[in-house]
């Protein structure tokens with residue numbers, strides 16, 4: 173079965189100036205869609221029809237099939253990313269997530285500062301990640317299409333796309349401004365908290 177482009181979990185104009193409808197038109201409607209279409213175009217020749225998205229990603233990694241890995245991993249990464257975002261309503265981490273953040277980073281402001289540092293310091297294309305590693309929160313980043321699914325012990329909680337296509341329309345080349353605005357205003361902390369169950373992978377999987 174072919175993979176599909178998941179709908180955005182919010183209206184296209186719901187993120188206001190933090191992430192414009194024009195950015196979402198291109199980033200979701202064209203870039204994310206292209207990863208879906210390219211992956212679908214390869215499944216039959218690779219003998220992977222009927223495999224789930226995470227199975228395709230892991231098979232591509234094992235085979236050293238970069239084309240299939242890059243496209244399929246980007247379907248998953250983007251499907252996860254959209255769910256990490258929500259319209260600005262003053263949302264903050266609560267409950268167990270807030271406790272873990274305080275333990276690991278002292279405060280949500282510090283966590284956002286560290287994530288921003290990781291996002292800004294990441295050379296060229298990639299993704300900044302907040303992950304759960306043996307019960308503790310950790311910040312890291314991965315290059316290009318690389319994804320926590322193929323890294324032992326990396327349970328995905330929150331990600332920020334730092335490919336230029338993620339911010340160029342709204343922020344031009346100002347990645348620090350993009351990271352600051354998004355992380356401080358439109359993170360869906362309820363989704364991040366849900367992922368503390370270790371099942372974040374399944375929330376962007378399909379097939």
Ligand SMILES: [Fe+2]
Nearest residue numbers: 203333335338
């Ligand atoms: Fe992207």
